[in-house]
Structures are given as C-alpha cells and as structure tokens.
Amino acid sequence: MITIHDLHKRFRKTEAVAGLSLEVPEGQVTAFLGPNGAGKSTTIKCLLNLHQPDRGTITVLGGDSRKLGPAQFTQIGYVSENMELPLWMTVKQFLDYCRPLYPNWDAAFEKQLMGQFDLPTGTKLKDLSRGMRMKAALLSSLAYRPKLVVMDEPFSGLDPLVRDEFIRGLLELTGQEGWTVFVSSHDIEEVQRLADRVAIINRGKLALAETSDSLQARFRAVEVVLPDDGRAPVNLPEDWLHAEQAGRTLRFTASRFGNEEGLAAALREAMPGAAHHEVRAMSLREIFVALARAYRLEGK
Template structure:
C-alpha cells in the first residue's frame, strides 16, 4: 500500500519552542488515519507544515509525491482541507460560495455537489454568516469534497459542534469515505468520534511520534485490569513496565495492561507479580480510554517504553 503523506524527521520551531521535533510518519493510501495528541503536541503545526502553510525548519514532508514546499495548483486540486480556524466569506450565500469555488477545480462534480447539498441539508440562499458553526463546517466540507480529492485533511473539524450535528457530520463523512475510497488524515480532540472513523492511529507527543498502529491492533492489546487482593496485601513497588498507572485502593489493584495477548498470559503475569491475588478481571478499552491513559503517561514520564 503506497503512502500519500510521508514525513521524515520533520521539524518546525517558533522562537524557542520546538513545535514539531523530528517527526517521521507515513499515511497509507485508502485509510483513515487519526492524528491524536495532547494540547500543544504539535498536531496543527504538523498539518500546516505538510500543506505548505508553514515552511519546515528541517526534515521533509511529501504529499501526493510532491515536496510540501513545492505544492501548487496541480496538487491542491487533489487535496481537500478543512480546519476549525479556516475563514469563510461570510457575506456570501452558500450557493455563491460554491459558485466561487467551482471554477477553481477542473474536476468539480456538480452532481456530487447537489447530492452533498441534500445530504448536509445546506440552505443555498442563506448567507454563511447566518449559519450555525456546524452548518458552516458542513459548507466548508462540501467545498472540499465536491471535486473528489484523493486526500482529505481535517484539522479539528468537530470542535464546537453540538452532538447532533457532530453525529451527522461523522455519518456523512463515513459513508462518503467508504464509497469514494478516500485517504483521510484527521486531527481531533473528539476521540469518541474519531474512533468511528479511524483505521489507523498516530499519536504525537511534544512534537514527536509516540505511537503509530492499526486501530484494531491497538485496542486488542490494551486492557483495564482489576485485581482483588486479601486484606492487608500490598502491590509490590516494581511491576512490568507494560503496566501503566498501577493504583491500589483497599483490596483492589487497578492498572492498564498495554501488551495484553490473552487471558492465560495475563493470569500468569498477575500471579507472578501479585501472588496473593484472589480474583482478577480484564476489560477492553475504548480508544478514548487508551488515549487518556497514554496522555497521562506521557505527562508523568515523558516517554512510555512498553506502550
């Protein structure tokens, strides 16, 4: 599977702050890659650097086979970009906005545009300034999809949307992505929504890649574990590095196992390190729970060796 985005040792600095620090990442064609990270991790800076909105200070970013610093009209007609910070011509109606965008893209599909208008329930005669934030984001998405791009880049597209609009937005994007086979690169704080979209997960921390993995594989190897001990029993100070956030409250010990393979292997490991165990249980974790566990570990330790 070829990659539509290739980042190698990418660096971007603002004065004394290294926003992106040697980031290497590959985004495969035909997949939805979720780009996650704590606030200030460098997600938006990475996206802007790879789209030639910022000039990298080092390393390379290749998009659609072209160096990001040389991206031009030939590449941008194949890239759909929607960001929470983008400005729209609010004085235009939805129809006027689309009339303005249409001539810029030779492959603009008017039939597809009409279908998206109906699907997103956009009022063509209403000025953009009169629309809710959610409807404006839909208009921006329509203007970025109607020309059927090869690559769709979304930077916090769900920020500030109410739950109903967010659900409609996600459902529409899911259907279209499956139909069109788009490559989607999406950065978002709405982890639960991203979970419905993503085939792959990439997590950035302090400008560096902390994790890159198939979503199913990631969720398969994480478990929330609860162990019941006898009265007075204490968990040892040294436990496997793959156990995160071990905490004890009374008889109950809880931790996150980042290398879960099967129940038998976990049981052996628990008996080895917590030999006084009475019972234990392990539960699958949502992507949001996994992200929170990792973000907490990044904050406490800087790097998670084993995760």
C-alpha cells in the first residue's frame, strides 16, 4: 500500500529524514514509532504530498506520492492532532460539507459511525471536547470507506475513556473493512492494541520493521542474582541492553531472545556461579523505551 525508498527531507540545516526505506503491507495496521524529532510527521507529510521529498521516492496506492490528487485522496483517510476543522460549523454542517467531496461517501455507514461515536449533530465543533472533535475528524475520514487510513498522533490529549472508545471503534472497523492503517503515536499502550506490524524510525532512518508478535517474542526483561562476590562480568553480549546492577541483582534487556534454554546457557557462560535468574515478557512500550535509550546512546 505504501513503499518508501531512500527518502530524504531537509529543512535548512536540519535533516528530518535521512534515507528512509519502508514498506507498509496492505490490509494490516502498521505502527510508525520513534523518539521525538525522529522524522515521523515529516515522513507522513511527504507520503501525503504535503511536503515534497528532496530525494527518494514514495509510492502510495500504486502511484507517485508527488502526483497525489483528488482522485487518490478519495481513497485515503487522514487524521492528525493538528487538523484544522471549521469550528464554527455544527457536526451536521461539517459532514454536509464533506459529503459531496467524496463520490464513495456511504450515508448508511456515516449514520452507523455517528451512533457508534455518539456525536451530537447539532453542536458546533468549537463547543465539543478535544476527544469529540477527534471523533468527528475520524468519522469524516472514514465515511467514504478509504483503502488507506493515515493517522498522526490521533490519541493526543484524549481522556482514557474517549481513547478506549476511539481504539475499540477503530479496531472493530479495521477488522470489518480490511483497511490498511498507518498510525504514528507516542501512546504505545494504545498502539499495542492496534498494530499488526511495528516500524521504528530513529534519526530519519529505519531502525526496525517487523510484526508485533516477532518483536515481542525476541525481547525479554532479565533479572540475575550474581555470585556471592556480587561482581558482574564486564563484557556482556551486545544484544543484552542496559545492564544495571543493584547490590547482587543485575537487570538487563535481552533483545535477541530465542528460548529459555539458550538464555540460561548464555548466562552460565557469562556469569558462572550466578544463583538464579528470572525472565519475563515485555510490553511494546517497554521495548520501545529500551530501544530509544539504545538509540540515544548510539548518538553520543
């Protein structure tokens, strides 16, 4: 659905995107993550033809992103935390305005979404909470049944209840419609519920791209009780990240976990005499934080 090849984008002295290549498969939810300033929003604006790439190519819906026009935009839904809505309009007026712009607008689907999102049709957008305005924006981006839905920080500023309703509604609709969703967000817990795939960008380049299941399968939080002398070995494997010692306890993140037996053998080799160890699975948020710390250290 989206193919990005060697994308470069610079703003004066700042290189926002530096050779990014990424493929977004059709019919799946891809989470696009990265630290602040990594280039996420710039990439999204390039793929939607809001910015022109300095170098590289982006293919969206089979065509060059630089040639996206009205015909293509009727197949793309876009929701961003920075969307400017006509706040003086009521919800009904806003949808009445949007409806003629999209030949594929589905009035019955609009009605279904209106009920599902519990939007008050007669209320002006300016009088709605931020969460309800985001719901109105989402409805206006989905009612024409797009093939591709792009979201840039859609959960920003939403309270937990609205966020949960937003996520549940999007999950249900994505499953029903078979949409391709490309979502950038700092709300990792919410993204974890949505994502089939995870792509992480760092300093304008792709750091990793894989399924959520494979990413969570290869990361583990490990805690080891050291031998009586309490000394940890100096040269630990490179894939054991952020080793930190407190007393006789050593904690680290194993980033290439295969199985319990393999890790136990590696621990015996690295730390003979260690009393015992514990291993637990990590959430997507914990994995992202561990990787973000590693990226920061690499940049120093």
